[in-house]
Amino acid sequence: MPDQACKNCRFIVMQGGVCPICGSNQLTTKWSGMVVVLNVEKSEIAKKLGIKMDGSYAINING
Numbered sequence: 001m002p003d004q005a006c007k008n009c010r011f012i013v014m015q016g017g018v019c020p021i022c023g024s025n026q027l028t029t030k031w032s033g034m035v036v037v038l039n040v041e042k043s044e045i046a047k048k049l050g051i052k053m054d055g056s057y058a059i060n061i062n063g
């Protein structure tokens with residue numbers, strides 16, 4: 001099964017059906033592009049995407 005991304009916060013959820021960041025169960029396999037945020041406070045892309053915690057995130061959510 002491909003990894004799922006949270007529609008709410010874009011976090012890539014590797015296992016389980018619930019996003020550990022925001023608690024949403026609105027997950028999708030239709031995503032593309034991935035960004036790994038290691039230092040959210042210094043990351044420009046994290047600011048751009050509205051990311052608030054370190055982790056792996058999908059850049060585009062398609063469905």
Ligand SMILES: [Zn+2]
Binds near residue numbers: 020
């Ligand atoms: Zn989420």
